[in-house]
Amino acid sequence: MRILANDGLVDEAVNFLRREGFSVDTEKRDYEDLLGDLPDFDALLVRSATKVNRELIEAATTKRGKLKIIGRGGVGTDNIDLQAAKECGVVVKFAPHGNINATAEHVIGLMFAIARKVPFAHHTLKSGIWHKARFKGVELQGKTLGLIGCGRIGQAVANKAKDLDMKVIGFDMQRWMDSEVDYMDSMEEVLDHADFVSINTGGAHTLIREPELERMKSSAFLINASRGVNVEEDALYYALKNGRIAGAALDCYEKEPKREGEPFTSKLAELDNIVLSAHLGASTANAARKTGMEIADVVSKYLKYGDFRQSVNVGQTVIDEGIDLYTIFITHEDKPGMFGKFGTAFGDLGVNIQENNSRRLDGLAQTIYTIQEKPTSEMQEKLLEIDGVRRVVY
Numbered sequence: 001m002r003i004l005a006n007d008g009l010v011d012e013a014v015n016f017l018r019r020e021g022f023s024v025d026t027e028k029r030d031y032e033d034l035l036g037d038l039p040d041f042d043a044l045l046v047r048s049a050t051k052v053n054r055e056l057i058e059a060a061t062t063k064r065g066k067l068k069i070i071g072r073g074g075v076g077t078d079n080i081d082l083q084a085a086k087e088c089g090v091v092v093k094f095a096p097h098g099n100i101n102a103t104a105e106h107v108i109g110l111m112f113a114i115a116r117k118v119p120f121a122h123h124t125l126k127s128g129i130w131h132k133a134r135f136k137g138v139e140l141q142g143k144t145l146g147l148i149g150c151g152r153i154g155q156a157v158a159n160k161a162k163d164l165d166m167k168v169i170g171f172d173m174q175r176w177m178d179s180e181v182d183y184m185d186s187m188e189e190v191l192d193h194a195d196f197v198s199i200n201t202g203g204a205h206t207l208i209r210e211p212e213l214e215r216m217k218s219s220a221f222l223i224n225a226s227r228g229v230n231v232e233e234d235a236l237y238y239a240l241k242n243g244r245i246a247g248a249a250l251d252c253y254e255k256e257p258k259r260e261g262e263p264f265t266s267k268l269a270e271l272d273n274i275v276l277s278a279h280l281g282a283s284t285a286n287a288a289r290k291t292g293m294e295i296a297d298v299v300s301k302y303l304k305y306g307d308f309r310q311s312v313n314v315g316q317t318v319i320d321e322g323i324d325l326y327t328i329f330i331t332h333e334d335k336p337g338m339f340g341k342f343g344t345a346f347g348d349l350g351v352n353i354q355e356n357n358s359r360r361l362d363g364l365a366q367t368i369y370t371i372q373e374k375p376t377s378e379m380q381e382k383l384l385e386i387d388g389v390r391r392v393v394y
């Protein structure tokens with residue numbers, strides 16, 4: 001099977017996939033080339049740069065199109081049309097663990113950068129001018145960090161901030177046990193009290209507009225290493241220009257260039273109370289290795305064994321399907337044709353099969369069918385009539 005890694009993949013992951021028997025192509029394709037080439041690949045691996053829209057997915061899944069899975073080497077899947085993939089029978093998986101620390105460290109780094117004005121001091125010294133009084137900063141110790149979104153990355157930021165003697169408050173609809181976060185009941189409460197606000201929700205919603213910026217302390221800093229869309233850039237521009245808030249540090253933007261070396265334009269860059277980085281949260285060798293290995297592993301497992309774990313557009317397990325399910329256990333001879341007969345028996349009884357799992361016993365097989373109807377004695381008898389079936393229980 002063929003895998004296209006369109007946004008790069010560490011050598012270790014490429015080698016792993018080759019050892020697993022896949023052929024791996026890492027040559028980056030632009031959109032037009034992808035449209036033509038993708039139908040010949042079984043899997044597409046991307047980071048955030050490649051936009052995988054409906055047109056591309058449909059083109060790759062027409063009758064002869066082979067695309068079966070899209071793997072996102074990272075967390076955010078907002079660059080992939082998950083619904084189109086679902087409609088076309090393409091599973092999307094992600095690899096959310098490898099870049100937690102890298103991103104959390106970047107958030108803390110951005111907080112220091114904006115609080116101590118390091119980039120501005122660096123810039124003036126590089127241009128040959130000594131400024132000391134102008135770059136008086138603030139310390140993080142004793143300040144309140146307010147997290148909007150307290151998931152994997154938010155929690156990691158909270159732990160690091162605690163080690164810096166910060167107070168950590170946060171808002172999330174889901175609360176982690178044993179968290180360093182002092183949970184608030186609303187985002188507004190966080191905005192009211194925080195000296196540093198860090199967005200870590202991801203997703204496609206705009207959370208910070210003018211009213212939210214108005215609520216923040218005038219001495220507060222906003223950090224966004226989540227997604228550009230989470231903060232309305234126009235509103236942020238005016239809040240920074242008018243001194244409504246003290247500063248901001250951004251890693252993500254409403255519009256991001258797709259390729260290395262492309263121009264970046266934003267009026268935010270005119271301001272001198274903002275620090276900008278080019279979506280660098282996950283850009284460490286460690287994160288690339290961990291994330292690359294993670295996505296290679298879960299994509300390989302889908303193609304080789306039909307394993308749905310770490311899927312984001314379909315249930316990872318039957319439990320996630322959200323419907324009433326029942327199990328029926330069949331011990332049978334391990335020979336060809338058995339599953340066809342089981343399928344026919346269930347079909348004749350009008351029973352919809354959700355999933356079946358099977359393991360070899362000594363000379364026999366143990367199969368569990370997960371079905372959408374409650375098992376009955378009629379079902380049991382019909383299955384027992386099949387030649388080679390030893391036992392049926394439910």
Ligand SMILES: NC(=O)c1ccc[n+]([C@@H]2O[C@H](COP(=O)([O-])OP(=O)(O)OC[C@H]3O[C@@H](n4cnc5c(N)ncnc54)[C@H](O)[C@@H]3O)[C@@H](O)[C@H]2O)c1
Binds near residue numbers: 173280
């Ligand atoms: N800058 C980077 O390079 C970089 C790297 C990795 C991840 N990210 C971004 O960080 C995001 C978070 O990653 P994660 O692994 O922590 O994801 P996660 O799913 O573990 O955490 C996100 C949390 O945000 C919460 N949330 C969602 N909407 C919310 C809202 N309106 N208000 C409050 N909470 C809300 C969710 O309940 C969840 O707990 C990713 O989705 C991605 O967009 C950026």
Ligand SMILES: O=C(O)[C@H](O)COP(=O)(O)O
Binds near residue numbers: 047048074279282
């Ligand atoms: O969602 C993510 O994992 C981050 O935004 C990282 O994106 P990248 O892999 O393109 O650096």
